[in-house]
Amino acid sequence: MADKVMIHVEQLRKDYGGTGRFAVDGISFDVRAGEVLGFLGPNGAGKTTTMKILTSFLAPTSGRAEVAGHDVYGDSLSVRSRIGYLPEDTPLYRDMSVLEYLEFVCDVRDVPKEKRHSRLKRVVEQCGIGDRLGALIGELSKGFRQRVGLAQAIVHEPEVLILDEPTSGLDPNQIAEIRTVIKSIGQEKTVIFSTHILGEVQATCSRIIIISDGKLVADGTPDDLARKSSGASSILLEIGGARGNESDPLTLLRHIDGIEDIKAINTSGWSLSDRPRATQFRVIAKTGADPRGDIARVIATASGMDLLQMTPEKASLEDVFRKLTTTQGA
Amino acid sequence: MRNTMAIAKREFQSYINSPIPYILVTAYIATAGYMFFKQLFMPGGQADMRHFFENMPLLFCLIIPFVTMRLVAEERREGTLELLLTMPVTDWQLVGGKFLAALGLMAVLLLLTVAFPITVSFLGPLDKGVTVASYFGALLMAGAFVAIGIMASAFTRSQIVAALVAFFIGFSLYLLGAIIGVIPPSLAPFAAGLSIGSHFMNIARGVIDLRDVLYYVSVIFVCLMVAQTTLDSRRWR
Numbered sequence: 191m192a193d194k195v196m197i198h199v200e201q202l203r204k205d206y207g208g209t210g211r212f213a214v215d216g217i218s219f220d221v222r223a224g225e226v227l228g229f230l231g232p233n234g235a236g237k238t239t240t241m242k243i244l245t246s247f248l249a250p251t252s253g254r255a256e257v258a259g260h261d262v263y264g265d266s267l268s269v270r271s272r273i274g275y276l277p278e279d280t281p282l283y284r285d286m287s288v289l290e291y292l293e294f295v296c297d298v299r300d301v302p303k304e305k306r307h308s309r310l311k312r313v314v315e316q317c318g319i320g321d322r323l324g325a326l327i328g329e330l331s332k333g334f335r336q337r338v339g340l341a342q343a344i345v346h347e348p349e350v351l352i353l354d355e356p357t358s359g360l361d362p363n364q365i366a367e368i369r370t371v372i373k374s375i376g377q378e379k380t381v382i383f384s385t386h387i388l389g390e391v392q393a394t395c396s397r398i399i400i401i402s403d404g405k406l407v408a409d410g411t412p413d414d415l416a417r418k419s420s421g422a423s424s425i426l427l428e429i430g431g432a433r434g435n436e437s438d439p440l441t442l443l444r445h446i447d448g449i450e451d452i453k454a455i456n457t458s459g460w461s462l463s464d465r466p467r468a469t470q471f472r473v474i475a476k477t478g479a480d481p482r483g484d485i486a487r488v489i490a491t492a493s494g495m496d497l498l499q500m501t502p503e504k505a506s507l508e509d510v511f512r513k514l515t516t517t518q519g520a
Numbered sequence: 521m522r523n524t525m526a527i528a529k530r531e532f533q534s535y536i537n538s539p540i541p542y543i544l545v546t547a548y549i550a551t552a553g554y555m556f557f558k559q560l561f562m563p564g565g566q567a568d569m570r571h572f573f574e575n576m577p578l579l580f581c582l583i584i585p586f587v588t589m590r591l592v593a594e595e596r597r598e599g600t601l602e603l604l605l606t607m608p609v610t611d612w613q614l615v616g617g618k619f620l621a622a623l624g625l626m627a628v629l630l631l632l633t634v635a636f637p638i639t640v641s642f643l644g645p646l647d648k649g650v651t652v653a654s655y656f657g658a659l660l661m662a663g664a665f666v667a668i669g670i671m672a673s674a675f676t677r678s679q680i681v682a683a684l685v686a687f688f689i690g691f692s693l694y695l696l697g698a699i700i701g702v703i704p705p706s707l708a709p710f711a712a713g714l715s716i717g718s719h720f721m722n723i724a725r726g727v728i729d730l731r732d733v734l735y736y737v738s739v740i741f742v743c744l745m746v747a748q749t750t751l752d753s754r755r756w757r
Contacts, residue, residue: 270607271608277606281600282600282603286530297526
């Protein structure tokens with residue numbers, strides 16, 4: 191991993207108004223160039239606060255954060271000129287037209303005059319707002335406003351893009367469109383976005399961070415996290431057998447090394463017809479072992495048994511999320 | 521400076537798109553015009569600008585809070601302030617841009633009143649020097665009221681509260697000039713020194729004294745500084 195660290199967060203703490211209750215409580219993580227990081231957590235976990243600190247809108251109570259090598263507190267102008275930010279609820283000037291607004295952002299963001307036209311053209315295309323340029327922002331639908339918000343965040347081609355709940359309140363089609371935009375931006379830029387919708391991170395992120403109650407509870411790729419939560423890997427087996435076959439798959443499989451436990455989960459029993467019966471089993475493998483080859487061999491050599499299905503199971507991200515954010519929350 | 525101008529331009533555009541400035545400008549010109557022409561046509565009335573400028577401090581005190589109330593408060597309420605402050609804009613540039621926009625609107629208003637001195641010049645001799653000095657003083661005084669209004673607007677997310685606070689501060693400074701006759705003479709110089717109207721009246725006599733100019737520049741600077749610090753305080757709370 192030779193990629194440059196774009197966001198460096200170290201023991202970050204934020205205590206609103208000195209109440210002693212930390213909205214963000216000692217979070218540390220790094221994000222490298224080109225990563226799309228999903229920032230997950232229940233409402234009120236500290237996602238937005240962390241993002242506000244990263245954009246140097248708020249100062250941390252203690253700890254430090256750097257964006258592209260610049261301290262968010264000490265060198266905030268350098269940080270701010272390198273990021274694109276879309277706050278929650280997309281606050282835009284309602285009394286401006288889309289084009290007026292984007293031109294204003296170009297002014298403030300110091301997009302050079304000669305590049306302005308091509309940049310505007312590009313983001314307008316990327317965000318699909320070409321036919322709404324003259325419309326007042328206050329009259330746009332939520333989905334279009336979100337796209338304008340995204341356009342203002344990327345028009346100056348920032349190195350780091352920070353999006354706070356970019357898909358909240360959108361319908362499924364709009365969510366899919368915003369996701370496509372995020373993905374296409376993520377190919378060149380570092381993106382960090384928060385959400386509490388799990389499908390979203392699975393679809394768009396290369397890495398996930400879960401925070402709960404201001405603390406970091408998980409950090410890894412979506413697959414990593416799913417595997418971590420289930421502990422050992424489990425395999426779903428479906429075994430069919432011809433009618434009249436008396437031998438029990440359970441006893442056969444128990445002899446295999448590398449199987450920790452095996453349970454029948456759905457026994458359809460003897461069928462009255464000639465249809466083969468089918469039985470499903472869940473096999474829990476010993477840590478580090480992969481018993482799939484052995485299982486296949488045993489079933490194949492046993493008489494009257496057919497291996498119909500063998501699927502390694504992944505815990506869904508929902509499971510991970512619920513497990514991590516409820517047990518550690520208390 | 522580029523950022524300051526970008527913000528000023530946006531704010532000014534937003535004035536043009538809003539009904540409030542049109543109402544305020546109309547109300548101002550109607551009120552000031554009524555007072556001006558009333559004395560002009562009264563028996564023994566004089567064809568000069570004195571009465572027009574005499575009413576200006578009180579009228580500015582009444583209308584400028586409505587010009588400035590939304591400048592920061594609305595951005596705070598809508599959340600656009602957060603987005604703006606995460607762009608490479610310093611708090612000073614933000615406050616300065618808004619100041620220039622509101623002052624620009626007041627300049628337009630003053631420009632529209634040029635019809636009054638032109639009327640006077642038809643009826644009798646107009647002292648051009650005094651009139652130009654008065655307009656210069658009026659712009660300085662407008663700047664002071666605008667800065668007070670921006671400071672009040674930075675304190676709150678409610679436009680009404682911003683307008684009331686701005687009016688209260690502005691009116692207190694105006695009253696200091698109005699009570700000079702009834703307070704002990706030893707206190708009079710202090711009241712006059714702090715009064716937002718009496719410095720203007722000095723300039724409106726045609727004498728541009730550095731002390732009067734300095735008064736307005738200080739009020740503007742102090743108020744914008746407080747506004748700037750208020751914005752920045754989010755980072756140390």
